[in-house]
Amino acid sequence: MADATGRAGLIHAIRTKLNLLMYTRDFRGAFRASCRAASWLASGQFSRFFNKLRSPRHGLRPAGFFVPVRPGPPLYLAGHIHGHGGYDHVVLKTLVGLTASNVHVFRDPRAFMNPKFVPDEAVPTERMYTFDEPRLAIIPPHLLHRFRPGTRTAAWTMWETDTLPHGSAKYLNKCGLLLIPSQWGVDCFRANGVTVPMEVVPLGYDPEVFSPRPANSGPEICTFGTAGALDEGGLRKNVQRVIDLFVKAFPNQRDVRLKVKITPRSPMVKTHGDSRIEVVHGSLTPHELADWYRSLTCYVNASYGEGFGLHLLEAMGCGVPLVSTTFSAVGEVFDSAVGYEVGYKLIEAKNKIYSGMWADPDNDHLIARMREVFADRATADRFGIAAAQRAPSFSWTEAMRKLRGALAKHGFLPADAVTSTETRAAA
Structure with missing residues (x-):
């Protein structure tokens, strides 16, 4: 025997x-x-x-990493952490936030998490995933299939046009729950044939890092800023377009600047030999990025669409007003009370990643808005103060509260675990 x-x-x-x-x-x-x-x-x-x-263990735990015994309810986390920005940033903040909330987070074995970016106190536990335990996947819709979703998978995801990637609805409908950062996103997912339960759970930002600059400490010279990439999906950010429109808006003025931040792998932008345009071609830490935002008079967003617009929220948190459309999820964070709204028309998205419809900002209106900022800095400052007052309602603390609540509502976390977390926070 x-x-x-x-x-x-x-x-x-x-x-x-x-x-x-x-x-x-x-x-x-x-x-x-x-x-x-x-x-x-x-x-x-x-x-x-x-x-x-x-042994049920798998994966390599970096030397010096100690994972304490965690008594909280288990939840697997499926999502990658390669560095700062994008989905990686959301995965990291979720890992840290859930662990701090006494949720016992396990790493999904297909998820890569660079220990360089994971605080020691938030290192997830390693254990084989058996598909019958609760799991949270944070990944774009067209990549969700890589984690083989099932009814015990909740996916926190988003998209930037009104049409989901081909075939993604099939895998979204295998999940037990979808968490979408905006009501606009929920409506689009429903219109694309997604039938599983969905909850609106906005993303967040760190108010302690992306904090408002002191009063009257903005740049002496009117300085606009924009950021993004110029490859594949990053093309939707329209960084080059902002540069071109800036040159058109201010052909001769010398007392105006444009700061551009692009990702390390992005092709270089064309500055037209304009010395007024400064380009940062690389990665910034959150604190460095916050300083970059605070060096601006106004942030210009010419993006075709946003699944949430985290970079816009961070700029607002730093007291920087926006020039932007209100298309997609942006309209649930930004409006004409906190910046300069730009008109747009819907056009068809055509590149290797996106299809469907998204917003084409009106060039003339965008130029006019930038000229408004240049001509009236006092109004821009008032918009910046209003933006900084609105932003904290979208903090990561609030995002984690809504996330835990949605997961508990649908059986991915026990209700008493969420209640005890809220009690500790109130105390």
Whole structure:
């Protein structure tokens, strides 16, 4: 009987490892593990081999990382952390926020999380995912299939046009819950055939980092700013367009500037040899980015569409007004009370990533708005103060509160865990 039990356990262990390999597709890691196993067997270290085979742990924990015992309710987190910005930033803030809320976060084995960006106190626990435990996936709709979603998967996701990527609705409908940052997004997902439960859970920003600059401390010279990328999906940010319109709006004025931030892998923008245009071509830490926002008089957003517009919220938090349309999720954060609204028309999105309709900002109106800022700095300052007052309602603290509430409502977290977290916060 003991031998039969041992054989059954060995077979189960082998199946578990094979299932993990097929899920993570980490074939290079599997090859290295096989080489180690062969060396143990060749040297007679049979106990070490069988103990490792039966171990449910997987993945490499960086040296010096200690994961404390966490008694909270379990939740797997599926999402990548390669650096600052984009979905990676949302995954990191969620990992930190949930762990601080006494949720026991496990890393989904297919999720890559660079330890360089993960605080020691938020390092997730490593354990095999069995698909019957609650999981939160933070990833774009067209990449969700990589995590093999099921009814125990809640996905926090978004899109920038009114049409979801081809085939993504199939995998979205496999989830038990979708968390969308805006009501506009929920309506678009529904119109695209998504039928599973959805909740509006906006993203957030850190008010302590992206804090308003002191009164009367803005730049002496009127300075506009814009940011984004110039490749594939980043083309929707229209960074080059803002540069071109800036030159057109101020052909001769010397007392005006434009600051442009583009991602490290982005092709270089064309500045037309204009010395008034300053380009940052690289990554900034959150604190560096906040300083960059605070160096602006106004942030110009000519994006075709936003799933939420986190960079716009961060600028507002720094007391910087926006020049922007209100299309897509942006209209649920920004309006003419906190900046300069720009008109637009709907056009068809045409590139390798996007389809459907999104907003084409009116060039003449955008130029007129920039000239308004240049001519009347006092009004721009008042808009900036109003923006800074509105932004904190979208803090990461508020986002985590809504996230926990939505997960508890749909059975991904126990209700008492959320209640106890709110009680501790109130105390």
